[in-house]
Structures are given as structure tokens and as C-alpha cells.
Amino acid sequence: MATTPMFAAVERYLKVQLETSQPGGTVAERAANDVRLDQAKRELEKAASAGASDAGIRRILAAVDHAHHPALETACKIAQPLGSQIAVVYVLEPLPTTNLELAYNLTAEYEKSRANAQAKVATYGQAVPAHLLAFAALREGHAAAEILAAAREFSADLIVLGTHRRGALARFFMGSTSQAVLRHAPCPVMFVTDPCASHAPAPA
Numbered sequence: 001m002a003t004t005p006m007f008a009a010v011e012r013y014l015k016v017q018l019e020t021s022q023p024g025g026t027v028a029e030r031a032a033n034d035v036r037l038d039q040a041k042r043e044l045e046k047a048a049s050a051g052a053s054d055a056g057i058r059r060i061l062a063a064v065d066h067a068h069h070p071a072l073e074t075a076c077k078i079a080q081p082l083g084s085q086i087a088v089v090y091v092l093e094p095l096p097t098t099n100l101e102l103a104y105n106l107t108a109e110y111e112k113s114r115a116n117a118q119a120k121v122a123t124y125g126q127a128v129p130a131h132l133l134a135f136a137a138l139r140e141g142h143a144a145a146e147i148l149a150a151a152r153e154f155s156a157d158l159i160v161l162g163t164h165r166r167g168a169l170a171r172f173f174m175g176s177t178s179q180a181v182l183r184h185a186p187c188p189v190m191f192v193t194d195p196c197a198s199h200a201p202a203p204a
Helices: 005-020 027-050 070-082 100-126 143-154 167-172 176-184
Strands: 059-063 085-092 133-140 158-163 189-193
Touching (some): 005 027, 005 070, 027 070, 059 070, 059 143, 070 158, 070 189, 133 143, 143 176, 158 176, 176 189
Parallel strands (some): 059 085
């Protein structure tokens, strides 16, 4: 992520969000956590208002494959204090084909996949508060190319990309989609792991 004051404030805010979201603790500890979270939020708002226009986060592109992916929640946590808009995209990739006969046989299956994908996109839009949602859209093609195209079309200031990597080695060797998005993105990229990837999903 970019090392500007704006993005440094985002990182601190999300870190405090994660640290203070754990259940339990004494009344005093919970009160102290509330103070820390409020302070981090105010620092983020201050950085947003004081920063240059090209350093702000006005538009966030969230690329996910299910409505409960924490990438959506993370995008909302960032957008809420900044008043940013969130665009949610889901990419339906083409089915692999080796000949025309196989392509013909897979047409019906692909149409079912498209219908399911359109239904998913509708639920993604519902997972984002209405005042933060710019749009939720289905795109068809190769994932990295479509995510990058959507980011440029939306003039995104930040891409929040949902991932499913498990373990330190798997996170080190990111998937080809993640690598391509990171390498060619027109803005900073934040990776957020799936709930099944660790005990406490967090930006990586």
C-alpha cells in the first residue's frame, strides 16, 4: 500500500479495528478499546481532510466472490468515515474449451453460471450500505483483466481484493490474479483473506 499519510492512517485504523474487535475483556479494557478506535477514526478523518486531493480515497473497488467475504466489510470500514463510494465487482471467467464441439456443449452450463453470478452480484450490493454503494456489477472475462479495467473505468483510488490463500508460503506466492492486479493496478491494492484462511481475517 502507498506510504502516504492518508494510507498510513487507513492502516492504523484497520489495525485498531482488528485489535479491538476481539470479544471479552474487562469493562475498563473495553472502554480503552473504544477510546483507541475513536482516536484512530478521528486521525483517519483528519488525514482525509488535510491531504491533497490526489491522496484521498474517494472511490473503492471491491472485487470478491461471495457476499460474506471480509473484503466487503473492510471496504465499508474504510469508506464509512471518509464518505467514499464502493463499487463491487464479480468476474465470471470463461469456461475452458479445446474445440468447437466442447464449446457448444458447455454453452448451457455457462448460461447457468451467468444466471447464478447475476444473483450473487445482487446479494453483494445488499451487503454494502446503500449510502456507500456506487454499483455492484458482473463482468465476464479473465479476472485480473476485468478487475483492472473496472478500476480504471471507476477511477478507483483503492482496490480491495478478496483472496483465499492459506498459510505463510501460500500468501508469499500469491495467485496469478493477485499478482497481475498488484503489478498493473492504477492505484494501491489491499488484499483481504477469506474467513477460512485464518482465525482473524485481516488485510495482508
